[in-house]
Every structure is written in structure tokens, then in C-alpha cells.
Amino acid sequence: MEIQSNQERIHKHMDLCVFTAASPTSADLETMVAMRDRDIHRLEQEVRRLQRLLQEVQERTANHVALLQQQLANKSQHIERLQAKLQSQQDYEKIKTELRTLRALMQTTDVISVFSPPSDVRSVSVDNDPVIQKETPEFHHSTGKEEALNESSSVISGSPASSSSSLSVQSFIKEETDSGEDEQEFDTARLAQQVKEALQQLNIGQRVFGHYVLGLSQGTVSDILARPKPWSKLTSRGREPFLRMKHFLSDEHSIRTLSAIQERLRGVFVPWVGPPDRSSDDVIRNILDQSRLEMLDDDDDDDDDEGSRCQRGGDTSDDVIRNILQQAKHETQTQTPAMNDAPVRQEEEDYGTLESGVQSLADFVQNIIQKVKSEIYEDTEPSVSPSSVSRSFQTLAADPDQRAQGFKMETRQRPRSCPISSSCELQSLHLDTFSITQRVKETLTANNIGQRVFGEEVLGLTQSSVSELLSHPKPWTKLSLKGKENFIRMHLWLQDPQNIQKLNAMKKMDHRARLKRALMGSDCASQRWLDVGGQGFCDRWGRCEAMKRPRVILSAQERDALIAVYQTEPYPSQHTIERLAAQLGLHTSTVSNWFYNYRSRIRRDGFSEPVQTRTFQNSTGSSPVSSSLVRVKQEPSDGETEEDADLQREEHSHVSVGVQSVSRVKREKDEDPWTSPDQQCRKTSGTSRDLLPA
DNA sequence: TTAGAGTCAATATC
DNA sequence: GATATTGACTCTAA
Numbered sequence: 001m002e003i004q005s006n007q008e009r010i011h012k013h014m015d016l017c018v019f020t021a022a023s024p025t026s027a028d029l030e031t032m033v034a035m036r037d038r039d040i041h042r043l044e045q046e047v048r049r050l051q052r053l054l055q056e057v058q059e060r061t062a063n064h065v066a067l068l069q070q071q072l073a074n075k076s077q078h079i080e081r082l083q084a085k086l087q088s089q090q091d092y093e094k095i096k097t098e099l100r101t102l103r104a105l106m107q108t109t110d111v112i113s114v115f116s117p118p119s120d121v122r123s124v125s126v127d128n129d130p131v132i133q134k135e136t137p138e139f140h141h142s143t144g145k146e147e148a149l150n151e152s153s154s155v156i157s158g159s160p161a162s163s164s165s166s167l168s169v170q171s172f173i174k175e176e177t178d179s180g181e182d183e184q185e186f187d188t189a190r191l192a193q194q195v196k197e198a199l200q201q202l203n204i205g206q207r208v209f210g211h212y213v214l215g216l217s218q219g220t221v222s223d224i225l226a227r228p229k230p231w232s233k234l235t236s237r238g239r240e241p242f243l244r245m246k247h248f249l250s251d252e253h254s255i256r257t258l259s260a261i262q263e264r265l266r267g268v269f270v271p272w273v274g275p276p277d278r279s280s281d282d283v284i285r286n287i288l289d290q291s292r293l294e295m296l297d298d299d300d301d302d303d304d305d306e307g308s309r310c311q312r313g314g315d316t317s318d319d320v321i322r323n324i325l326q327q328a329k330h331e332t333q334t335q336t337p338a339m340n341d342a343p344v345r346q347e348e349e350d351y352g353t354l355e356s357g358v359q360s361l362a363d364f365v366q367n368i369i370q371k372v373k374s375e376i377y378e379d380t381e382p383s384v385s386p387s388s389v390s391r392s393f394q395t396l397a398a399d400p401d402q403r404a405q406g407f408k409m410e411t412r413q414r415p416r417s418c419p420i421s422s423s424c425e426l427q428s429l430h431l432d433t434f435s436i437t438q439r440v441k442e443t444l445t446a447n448n449i450g451q452r453v454f455g456e457e458v459l460g461l462t463q464s465s466v467s468e469l470l471s472h473p474k475p476w477t478k479l480s481l482k483g484k485e486n487f488i489r490m491h492l493w494l495q496d497p498q499n500i501q502k503l504n505a506m507k508k509m510d511h512r513a514r515l516k517r518a519l520m521g522s523d524c525a526s527q528r529w530l531d532v533g534g535q536g537f538c539d540r541w542g543r544c545e546a547m548k549r550p551r552v553i554l555s556a557q558e559r560d561a562l563i564a565v566y567q568t569e570p571y572p573s574q575h576t577i578e579r580l581a582a583q584l585g586l587h588t589s590t591v592s593n594w595f596y597n598y599r600s601r602i603r604r605d606g607f608s609e610p611v612q613t614r615t616f617q618n619s620t621g622s623s624p625v626s627s628s629l630v631r632v633k634q635e636p637s638d639g640e641t642e643e644d645a646d647l648q649r650e651e652h653s654h655v656s657v658g659v660q661s662v663s664r665v666k667r668e669k670d671e672d673p674w675t676s677p678d679q680q681c682r683k684t685s686g687t688s689r690d691l692l693p694a
Numbered sequence: 695t696t697a698g699a700g701t702c703a704a705t706a707t708c
Numbered sequence: 709g710a711t712a713t714t715g716a717c718t719c720t721a722a
Contacts, residue, residue, distance in 0.1 A: 551704045
């Protein structure tokens with residue numbers, strides 16, 4: 001463009017020359033010469049600038065090409081290694097046949113000489129596992145050594161969806177099923193138990209395991225694991241899941257991958273969906289920053305390299321969970337697992353293979369990854385990219401921030417038997433939940449920070465959830481993985497020296513945002529119920545939803561009646577629920593939900609500290625009930641005043657300190673307890689149960 | 695299908 | 709306005 005404009009200027013000058021050529025004066029000529037000189041000078045400068053630019057571009061391109069070439073070289077090396085492994089194990093079928101022959105020979109020998117089995121055949125067994133032991137050596141448990149791992153992962157090439165593999169699961173199953181010798185030795189119960197333990201330890205859900213490994217529904221998986229049929233009673237089709245389970249157990253890659261999938265699907269530590277202006281990734285980064293603040297006193301200059309920037313942008317929940325866990329573990333001085341010499345590089349390599357898109361081996365792992373890619377990530381937001389699962393692992397080793405002290409040490413200490421750090425490390429972690437909630441409450445109160453702000457900014461929960469967490473903390477051991485997350489977050493927040501400062505800043509921003517929304521008329525309750533064709537409303541984020549059911553408010557009598565039934569029948573039958581619902585004029589789902597919630601809250605209060613678990617003798621029975629659960633004061637019944645309700649509560653307040661378990665209540669169950677406490681079904685104001693679905 | 699855990703949102707209470 | 713309570717929901721396991 002600039003060159004073009006210069007040329008236009010020159011042309012104008014030339015025109016000027018032509019125009020003035022009739023009577024050129026020396027002054028004109030001088031002017032023209034001067035203009036030309038300036039133009040020439042300008043052009044020279046332009047040329048120099050463009051040359052510099054060109055040089056820079058060339059340099060950058062060269063760097064980029066070099067980088068790509070390096071990556072290509074690495075990938076090529078990796079492919080070569082894999083091909084070599086594949087090549088080296090191409091004699092699998094042959095060896096297997098030989099082993100069969102050997103085994104047959106061994107059995108023959110055993111018949112002849114029971115007490116002296118050939119030692120060479122016995123050496124085939126890899127470990128003491130009677131299930132795995134029966135297999136050929138390729139199907140052994142991973143011993144943690146690279147050879148074993150590679151051997152295992154390379155051999156497990158059978159894939160439910162793979163047709164390219166020379167050894168498909170189907171062919172393997174067929175062979176195994178056809179093999180009469182395995183039939184009498186396959187211990188399905190033990191295998192099921194091993195799978196159950198593995199899933200439990202790695203926090204892999206039965207649904208995910210069933211879907212990606214067995215191709216079965218969660219219910220079927222549960223059934224198979226809980227009540228495995230003997231091998232001899234199974235048909236060839238029935239044996240297939242067990243063989244797949246054996247595959248799964250023998251391949252560490254499969255286990256790791258599935259665990260990663262599970263965590264990704266759960267969205268570990270980012271289970272909530274924040275408002276549009278604050279993505280979950282932002283929240284994650286916020287937590288990461290928080291952790292880093294504690295872990296890193298000063299930043300390493302090397303962190304600014306391109307790679308780290310890329311990785312930082314790709315922080316995933318896996319990174320977060322690691323960070324949080326490492327920090328929490330460090331703070332609580334929990335005993336770390338035994339040192340393991342498995343180098344990080346080994347993990348990098350292992351995890352790296354997950355990502356290897358060029359991997360031509362149609363192995364188990366690849367199949368799972370592809371399945372996930374095709375089924376899960378295609379329709380998700382960009383931040384949850386298809387390569388997230390594998391990238392998250394790579395981030396562990398590649399992110400210079402995480403290479404910082406402490407984290408690196410912890411990473412190295414991760415035992416090989418626990419490939420996914422989060423689940424295993426959570427198991428070894430223990431936090432004092434009551435102490436944490438006390439400290440959080442004190443801190444919030446002292447700094448005048450509300451539960452809402454704290455919940456939204458620190459935990460990603462609503463005010464009500466925060467209130468429940470702080471008021472009724474469960475002991476650590478009673479918490480699920482998801483429940484533990486909140487306490488880890490709180491613990492980390494307490495450790496953050498800038499926690500108050502940050503929250504105050506958030507508070508201010510939040511306040512401004514509220515004001516803004518209020519001014520725009522989008523945040524007030526009256527605006528919330530905007531009719532959408534008379535059947536819905538728009539929430540404060542502008543999302544329009546179908547009409548929500550108004551809240552059902554149980555009257556004091558209804559509640560008393562339910563409690564009365566609970567005293568003698570904490571787990572009412574469907575028949576009882578229906579009768580209760582009919583008698584109280586409630587929907588059966590309401591009654592059902594009430595029992596769920598009541599049992600849950602009885603348990604919860606039982607878990608809480610004695611101060612908060614004030615229980616009392618209920619008027620309708622002898623079983624203790626948490627006072628918080630009989631809020632008769634909430635809505636005085638007909639002819640009942642607030643004072644009456646208070647009196648009633650006072651009456652009930654014979655403190656019975658101690659944990660009262662539901663089981664005790666259960667034991668007191670006897671014949672049908674329905675005593676018809678008050679059959680009057682008062683319709684509570686504000687409820688519209690007619691809207692409840694049938 | 696049922697039950698438990700965790701959570702939300704409406705509402706009550708302070 | 710902040711916090712507590714509670715009916716209802718989702719997800720997971722059995």
C-alpha cells in the first residue's frame with residue numbers, strides 16, 4: 001500500500017514536470033529534484049524496513065520449522081519404538097501355541113509325576129494371582145517395570161471396536177472359551193472382586209467402566225461384579241465381560257486412561273457451571289494461582305517460554321486436583337506414599353503414549369480414547385478439547401510451574417501402583433473437617449464476608465450449600481470424593497495469605513455487577529418470573545427455562561405425621577408412601593423425597609459434632625430425632641401459635657447427646673406404624689402441588 | 695428400581 | 709441482607 005502511494009506521488013510529480021515543462025524555471029527544477037530526493041529516501045527506508053520484516057519472518061519461520069521438525073523427529077522415534085515393539089512381539093501367536101503345548105505337556109507330566117512339575121513351565125507364572133496366573137505371560141499384571149508395562153500394553157491389542165488388530169478380543173475370547181483347560185480354572189468371583197477394588201480405588205464409576213470397557217450398562221456391571229457366576233455356568237457370551245475385565249486389569253494404560261476419562265467426565269473440581277462471564281477455566285486458574293502463591297515464592301524466568309504458555313493455557317482439572325492435593329498434603333503433613341524410583345520421564349512417556357495420534361496400534365487404550373473423542377468431546381466447549389485427557393497428563397510434566405519445588409518431589413513420589421494421583425492421594429489424605437469449617441466461619445465473620453461470596457468464589461457453590469457445609473460438616477471419612485473437594489478447597493483458601501484480600505476484591509466486583517444488573521432491571525426477583533409464553537421464565541443470566549415448580553411447604557401437622565411414620569418405618573414401602581401421600585394430600589414424590597431427605601439429614605446431623613447434633617425424644621415415639629429436623633416453629637398449624645410451637649420444641653429438647661444412627665431407628669421398626677396423627681390436610685399457602693407431575 | 699451423596703433454589707429466620 | 713432450612717433434583721452404586 002505504501003509503495004503504491006509512493007508511486008502515485010511520483011506520478012503526480014512527473015505530471016507536474018510535464019505541466020511545467022513549458023517554462024521550467026530553476027526553482028521548479030530544484031523543487032522537483034528535492035521532491036525526488038525525498039521520495040527516493042523514503043523508498044530506501046521502506047525497502048530497509050521491509051527487508052527487516054522479511055528477515056524476522058524468515059527467522060520465525062525457521063524456528064517454527066525447526067520446532068516442528070524436532071517434534072516430527074520425536075514422533076517418528078516414538079513410532080519406530082512402537083513398531084519395533086510390535087515387530088518383536090509378532091511371534092505372539094507362535095509363542096502362545098507353544099505355551100499351550102507346554103501346558104498340555106505339563107499336565108501330562110503332572111499325571112505322571114505329580115510332585116515334580118517342570119520348572120521351566122512354572123516360570124511362566126508372573127505373580128501369585130490365580131486368575132492372571134492362568135494366562136500366558138503377556139497377560140500378567142503390570143509389575144511397574146517398563147518392560148512389563150510395554151509388554152502388557154502392546155499385547156493388549158484386542159479392541160471391541162477394532163478390526164485392524166490381528167488379535168482381537170473376540171478371537172481371544174473365542175480361543176479362551178474354546179479352551180477347555182481354562183474353563184475349570186477361571187475364578188470369576190476373584191476377578192470381579194479385583195475389578196471392584198480397582199474401580200473403587202481409582203474412583204472409576206461402574207457406568208464408565210461398563211460403557212468403555214465392557215460395553216454394558218451400569219446395572220449389568222453392578223450385577224456381574226456383585227454376583228459373578230461361576231465360569232462353568234457361563235455361556236460364551238457371558239464369559240466375554242470377564243475376559244474383558246481381565247484385559248483391563250492387566251493393562252495399566254487402560255486403567256489410567258479410564259480413570260482419566262472418569263475424572264474428565266466428572267469434571268473433577270469444576271463441577272459447577274458458572275455464570276457466562278466467569279468460565280470454569282477461569283475458576284480453575286484462580287485456584288491454581290492460589291496454590292502457586294503458596295508453593296512459589298518467586299517465579300522462575302524460564303517459565304515464560306512458549307511451551308509453558310501453551311501448557312498454562314491448557315490447565316485442566318487434572319492439574320488442579322494435583323495442585324490442590326499436593327498442597328493440601330503438604331500442609332497437613334500427611335505421610336506421603338513410599339518413595340518410588342519411577343522417574344517422571346517414565347510417566348511422561350506413559351502418558352504421552354495416550355496422546356499419540358499417530359499410534360497405529362489399535363490397542364485397548366487407543367480404542368477408549370477414540371471412543372471418548374467421538375462420543376464425549378465433539379459437542380463440548382472448546383476448553384474441553386478432545387485432547388484434554390492426554391494433555392492433562394502431559395501438563396503434569398511439562399508445566400514449568402509444576403516443576404517447582406515440592407510439586408516435583410511429590411510427583412516423583414507417586415507410586416506406580418497409583419497411576420492416577422488424585423484418587424489414590426485423596427485416599428491417603430485426611431483433613432479435620434470440623435476444624436476447617438470452624439476456621440472458615442471465624443474468618444468469614446471476622447472479615448465480614450458472606451457465605452454467598454465465599455461459596456461462589458472459593459467453592460463454586462451456592463450460599464445454601466455453603467451454609468450446610470459450614471453448619472453440618474461431615475467427618476472426612478464419611479465424605480465422598482466430591483464431598484472432600486470442598487474441604488480441600490476451604491483448607492487451601494485458609495492457607496492463602498491473600499484470601500481475604502482476594503475475596504474482598506471479588507465482593508466489590510460482585511457488588512458492582514449487582515448494581516449494574518439492578519439498573520438494567522435483570523436481577524430483581526420481580527423480573528425473574530418473566531413469562532415465556534406463560535410457561536416459563538428467564539433467569540438472571542438470560543437463560544429461559546420451562547416453568548419451575550413452586551416450592552412445596554409442608555405444614556407442621558404434615559411434618560409431624562411424616563416424622564411419626566419415620567419413627568417406626570424409616571424406610572416406608574411404596575404402599576405406605578402412597579397411603580401417606582393420600583392421607584396428607586401430598587404427592588407421592590414429595591413424601592418419598594421427604595423420607596430421603598430426612599434420613600439423609602438424620603445421618604448428617606449424626607456425623608456432626610455433638611454441639612450441633614442436639615437430639616431429642618420425639619413426642620410420637622422414643623427414637624431420637626434431630627431438633628433441626630422438626631422445625632415445628634416454621635409454620636404454626638391451625639390454632640397453634642408460634643409460642644406453642646416453641647413450647648413443643650422446648651418439650652422435645654431433652655438433650656440426648658451422641659450420635660444416633662439410622663440403623664438404631666431401623667431396629668425399632670415394628671408393625672405398621674401409621675397412627676393417623678392428624679388427618680386434616682391443610683393446604684399451605686404458596687404451594688401448588690397440582691403442578692407436580694403425575 | 696431404590697438409596698445415598700451432593701447440590702440447588704425457594705423460603706424462613708435472624 | 710446474611711444465614712439456615714428444606715423440598716427437589718442429579719448422579720452414582722447396588
